[in-house]
Amino acid sequence: MVDSSYAHNCDLIMQSYPYVLVLLESSREYGCGLLRGIATYSSLYGPWNLEREIPFYLANENSSEDNDPCRWVADGIITRDTTRARQLNRSLTPVIFASYMEEHTESAARLMTNDQSVGKMGAKHFLERGFRSFGYVGYKNMFWSTKRGVSFCEELQRNGFAAECYSQSAKDSGSDMLKEQLVLADWLKSLEKPCGVFCCNDDQAQQVVRASRHADLRIPEDIGVLGVDNDEIICTLANPSISSIALNLEAAGFQAAQLLDQMMSGEQVPPETIRVEPSYVVTRQSSDISAIQDADVAAAVSFIRRNCRKPIQVDDVLQAVSVSRRCLYEKFKRELKCGVYAFIKKKRVEQIERRLIETDMSICQIALEFGFTSTDYIAQYFRSQKGVNPLEFRKQFGSSM
Numbered sequence: 001m002v003d004s005s006y007a008h009n010c011d012l013i014m015q016s017y018p019y020v021l022v023l024l025e026s027s028r029e030y031g032c033g034l035l036r037g038i039a040t041y042s043s044l045y046g047p048w049n050l051e052r053e054i055p056f057y058l059a060n061e062n063s064s065e066d067n068d069p070c071r072w073v074a075d076g077i078i079t080r081d082t083t084r085a086r087q088l089n090r091s092l093t094p095v096i097f098a099s100y101m102e103e104h105t106e107s108a109a110r111l112m113t114n115d116q117s118v119g120k121m122g123a124k125h126f127l128e129r130g131f132r133s134f135g136y137v138g139y140k141n142m143f144w145s146t147k148r149g150v151s152f153c154e155e156l157q158r159n160g161f162a163a164e165c166y167s168q169s170a171k172d173s174g175s176d177m178l179k180e181q182l183v184l185a186d187w188l189k190s191l192e193k194p195c196g197v198f199c200c201n202d203d204q205a206q207q208v209v210r211a212s213r214h215a216d217l218r219i220p221e222d223i224g225v226l227g228v229d230n231d232e233i234i235c236t237l238a239n240p241s242i243s244s245i246a247l248n249l250e251a252a253g254f255q256a257a258q259l260l261d262q263m264m265s266g267e268q269v270p271p272e273t274i275r276v277e278p279s280y281v282v283t284r285q286s287s288d289i290s291a292i293q294d295a296d297v298a299a300a301v302s303f304i305r306r307n308c309r310k311p312i313q314v315d316d317v318l319q320a321v322s323v324s325r326r327c328l329y330e331k332f333k334r335e336l337k338c339g340v341y342a343f344i345k346k347k348r349v350e351q352i353e354r355r356l357i358e359t360d361m362s363i364c365q366i367a368l369e370f371g372f373t374s375t376d377y378i379a380q381y382f383r384s385q386k387g388v389n390p391l392e393f394r395k396q397f398g399s400s401m
Contacts, residue, residue, distance in 0.1 A: 017049050019048070019051060019073070019076075020038075020042075020050050020074060020075060020076045020078070020260065022035065022038060022052055022079070023052070023080060024079070028231055029202075029230060029233075030231075030249060034111070034249050034252060037251060037253020037255075037256070038253045038254070038256065040250065041261070045258075045261065051074065076264045077094070077095045079095065079097060079098065080098050081098070081100065094109075094260055095109070096111060096259060097110045097111070098110070098256075100144060102143070109260075110273055113144060113275070113277075114276065114278065115144050115148045115151065117277060118148050118151070119148040119152035119154075120154075121278045121281065125196075125243075125281050126198065126226070126287070127156075129290055130292030130297075130336075132192075133191060133192040133195040133196070134164070134195060134196050134197070134198070135163055135166065135187075135191050135196070135197040135198070136152050136153065136163050136198050136199075137166045137167070137205075138165070138200035138204065140167035142200070144200070145167070145201075148228070149200065163198075164191060166184065181210055184208065185211040185214040188211055188212060191223075193223070194223070194289075194291045196224040196287070197224065197225050197226070198226050199227045200228060202227035202231045202234040202242060204227065205226065205286070206238050206242065209238050220285065220287050224291070225242060227245070240284070240286050243282060243285075245282075248278075248357075248397040259274065277396070277397065279357055280350060280354060280357070290302065294331050296321050296328060296331055297332060297335045299321045300320065300332070303320040303321070304344055305347060308350075309348070309351055309371075310370075312344060313341075313344075317344070345381075349381075352366060352390065356390055363379070363390050
């Protein structure tokens with residue numbers, strides 16, 4: 001039997017910890033990633049009593065008011081900007097909104113995705129694979145979807161291309177799914193093939209994969225598909241699996257918890273927006289193809305991707321494709337808008353990024369894997385491409401705090 005005084009002391013200790021209400025969805029990677037970052041901060045600098053909504057299967061229909069988180073007492077709140085949650089901002093409790101319904105809120109603190117960078121990364125992904133026809137699929141009533149589509153189209157325009165755009169109402173997306181997919185299938189059929197289709201998130205990418213089956217279109221041969229959020233459940237259950245842009249969600253969740261901690265301590269925090277940044281593209285079957293028409297460039301790109309962890313040089317690429325240096329350079333400039341060495345460097349830095357974000361390898365270990373002779377050399381090499389050194393990049397985008 002547990003001693004009553006011990007139990008009482010435990011209750012007092014628990015009551016001394018801050019109560020933080022976290023109203024973020026856990027059915028999608030966006031919310032889960034933020035939750036992991038918040039939990040990491042709590043374990044390192046708390047602990048906090050983290051409270052979430054009661055699961056629907058445990059909620060008592062006769063006491064709905066008691067189950068409403070907006071009525072709960074909390075020391076701080078991190079929430080989506082739903083209509084119900086906005087009333088929380090009128091209280092004196094510190095609140096951070098993860099914005100997805102409205103671009104501008106009255107809250108002094110908020111989490112927002114860098115949608116311009118997301119759209120730009122999506123365009124570059126397809127451009128590097130040699131696509132010359134493009135499409136965008138989004139939601140017409142979501143500001144973040146619109147901004148991603150605009151940025152995608154602007155980056156294509158800077159490279160001399162344009163995109164066809166398709167949008168639907170997020171509110172109507174589940175009302176008649178089969179009808180919507182047939183309409184989307186007709187739109188996909190109208191696109192010039194092969195076409196790189198960028199989707200505002202992984203849910204829309206999944207719809208494109210389904211609609212492509214209705215249209216008898218092959219993925220990725222006819223339609224290359226790229227989503228956003230890197231939701232592994234959605235992306236890997238799809239057939240074929242879906243490529244997606246990963247976001248630094250854990251780092252952003254950690255920063256949000258850090259800011260909330262300052263607010264709960266009574267610090268005067270100026271209005272601040274924590275940016276969720278795109279990290280890199282996780283390439284899966286849906287876009288794992290080269291649409292480059294020039295055979296020499298396609299062969300060179302394939303060689304570079306296979307060997308980019310080695311310290312390869314332009315001469316190594318020339319031996320693999322058997323064309324002159326000048327000829328290959330001109331072809332790369334025409335097809336990919338960059339030189340051979342610049343492409344090698346970009347691919348190597350992308351792989352270094354993956355090690356920094358996805359592993360706990362030291363900079364020295366990464367340097368050895370990629371053939372660098374010192375940590376200073378890899379730092380200089382990386383900084384010339386990304387503008388920051390590897391440690392700074394890991395701090396900004398890595399999941400381990």
